[in-house]
Amino acid sequence: MKKLAILAALLGTASPAIAAETILAGNLIADTSEGPIGPATITVDDGRIVSVVKGINRPADGIVHDLSDKTVMPGxxxxxxxxxxxxxxxxxxxxxxxxxxxxxxxxxxxxxxxxxxxxxxxxxxxxxxxxxxxxxxxxxxxxxxxxxxxxxxxxxxxxxxxxxxxxxxxxxxxxxxxxxxxxxxxxxxxxxxxxxxxxxxxxxxxxxxxxxxxxxxxxxxxxxxxxxxxxxxxxxxxxxxxxxxxxxxxxxxxxxxxxxxxxxxxxxxxxxxxxxxxxxxxxxxxxxxxxxxxxxxxxxxxxxxxxxxxxxxxxxxxxxxxxxxxxxxxxxxxxxxxxxxxxxxxxxxxxxxxxxxxxxxxxxxxxxxxxxxxxGMENEIGRIAPGYSADIIAFDGDPYADVTVLEEVDWVMARGRAAN
Known part of the structure; x- marks a missing residue:
């Protein structure tokens, strides 16, 4: 099932049916070298990112982290x-x-x-x-x-x-x-x-x-x-x-x-x-x-x-x-x-x-x-991409305009576990 989900992500389509959790990102920075890409939907299963799809796609069921008013980037x-x-x-x-x-x-x-x-x-x-x-x-x-x-x-x-x-x-x-x-x-x-x-x-x-x-x-x-x-x-x-x-x-x-x-x-x-x-x-x-x-x-x-x-x-x-x-x-x-x-x-x-x-x-x-x-972990952490560890943070503001916004982080997920 995970292989199907990753294949779906590569084809640009989500597979919410198998995703244990869904993250709705208001403005996603998936790769810091590329900058923000706008609203996106991230699906996470068993501690890993399964898919990243542009746009907000709220699933019918499952756990949803609504961060649609936040900037989201890698941990x-x-x-x-x-x-x-x-x-x-x-x-x-x-x-x-x-x-x-x-x-x-x-x-x-x-x-x-x-x-x-x-x-x-x-x-x-x-x-x-x-x-x-x-x-x-x-x-x-x-x-x-x-x-x-x-x-x-x-x-x-x-x-x-x-x-x-x-x-x-x-x-x-x-x-x-x-x-x-x-x-x-x-x-x-x-x-x-x-x-x-x-x-x-x-x-x-x-x-x-x-x-x-x-x-x-x-x-x-x-x-x-x-x-x-x-x-x-x-x-x-x-x-x-x-x-x-x-x-x-x-x-x-x-x-x-x-x-x-x-x-x-x-x-x-x-x-x-x-x-x-x-x-x-x-x-x-x-x-x-x-x-x-x-x-x-x-x-x-x-x-x-x-x-x-x-x-x-x-x-x-x-x-x-x-x-x-x-x-x-x-x-x-x-x-x-x-x-x-x-x-x-x-x-x-x-x-x-x-x-x-x-x-x-x-x-x-x-x-x-x-x-x-x-x-030596560039294929594990540092990006939000299919197959990577689900290490994700959310906050207000644009860090490319003002890096101090990172001094107030509102939400954190580490290895697929949301901090409480």
Whole structure:
């Protein structure tokens, strides 16, 4: 029956008799690169889009979602979140809070994220070895509401670097070590294999120093070239992509040359770094919203002097590489670093991307088509088309004229389940 429905969709006719649910769209954006196409009828069965037909065709029976006064588009994708954590400068909490608490926090944040219109997120480097994996399963099996989670598990980092525990007594640091630090190419390959064994969908590394850790030794490269190449090659041999937290220009360049799939933050990316990203096909995930979060945190006195010094160092540079990256043909994918700021506010990134030089269409595609491609899921998500996952959102207004309309999403469906 599903094959008949898909055939009917390709022929331009609906097959409402087999559709479990019908969505009436007032103005459909099926593909963000093509813009709105006007009123349309979408049929959904068993979590997948069965047909997309122009015009409003209300069925005689079945579940109908009447969004005929709304703009409808694919669910949004955030390539960089920390869904099991909330904004905090209280580093000592790592020593007092059980890892399992992250699941409770994650349930709260997953619902907020979903209702904000984000139906897929990539969770990168949580505290706790399996909190995001547990949440991923709970959402997939329908126990709790939330987006599809592509989860990395703990970050792979150098000893004492960003991503490792810092700032405690040596015996406390050792106690809190999550077991994913490495030194040398062989040990780093081993950690990738361990992450794969534990259930990682993607590998995250901290390729350079970071802003919000107690590690205060700059923002340049942490791993050696051989270590990063080993990580990338090992991950790819296992069918896994690699995301690199990276701020400093030479660390970004080294990560791209090593074959890292996404460069997240990319704050100081210069021409050499961007050329390496273009040559190696690395995607750029700018996470501009993170810096709005740290600006607010600094104003509230949330951070330590070590962190405040790094925030002051980077703020004037935020967003500067975006226009040169686009001009050079580097693909920019949407990511926010939610968790540094409150979850559910992810869509502020659209406004920041446009302010940094992207067109509204480029910003919309960064959170749909480009992000789906960066995940290797371009045939599953990022469009509203027959055979795709039924990840769909609705809202008022025209995002091509004003991207901030996406900050108020009214209706969400993820994998065929309407959020409530």
């Amino acid at each position: 949004l994708i955030d390539m960089h979140v920390h869904i099991t954590g909330d904004p905090s400068g209280d580093y000592w909490k790592a020593a007092t809070t059980p890892d399992s608490w992250g699941v409770i926090v994650g349930v709260k944040n997953a619902e907020k994220t979903l209702k904000a219109g984000f139906t897929t997120v990539r969770d990168l480097g949580p505290r706790g070895s399996d909190s995001a994996f547990v949440l991923r399963r709970g959402i997939a099996e329908g126990y709790v509401q939330g987006p599809r989670i592509i989860a990395s598990g703990p970050s792979i980092s150098i000893v004492g670097g960003h991503g490792d525990v810092n700032g405690f007594r040596p015996d406390v640091n050792e106690l809190l070590d999550d077991g994913f630090n490495c030194t040398g190419a062989v040990e780093c390959a081993e950690k990738v294999r361990l992450a794969s064994q534990n259930g990682s969908d993607v590998i995250k590394i901290t390729a350079t120093g970071g802003v919000l850790s107690q590690q205060g030794r700059g923002l340049e490269a942490h791993f050696t070239d051989a270590e990063m190449k080993s990580i990338a090659d090992t991950a790819h041999s296992l069918g896994l992509k690699v995301a690199a937290h990276a701020h400093g220009a030479r660390g970004i360049e080294a990560a791209a040359r090593a074959g890292i799939d996404t460069i997240d933050h990319g704050t100081y990316a210069d021409e050499r770094a961007l050329r390496a990203m273009k040559a190696n096909g690395s995607y750029f995930v700018p996470t501009l919203a993170a810096f709005e979060g740290v600006r607010q945190g600094m104003a509230e006195g949330r951070y330590t002097p070590v962190v405040n010094a790094k925030i002051r160092e980077v703020m004037d540079q935020v967003g500067e590489p975006i226009r040169p990256a686009l001009d050079m043909g580097v693909k920019v994918a949407f990511g926010t670093d939610a968790g540094v700021f409150p979850h559910g506010e992810n869509a502020m990134e659209f406004r920041l991307l446009v302010n940094a030089g992207m067109t509204p269409q480029q910003a919309l595609s960064s959170a749909t088509l480009v992000a789906a491609e960066a995940l």
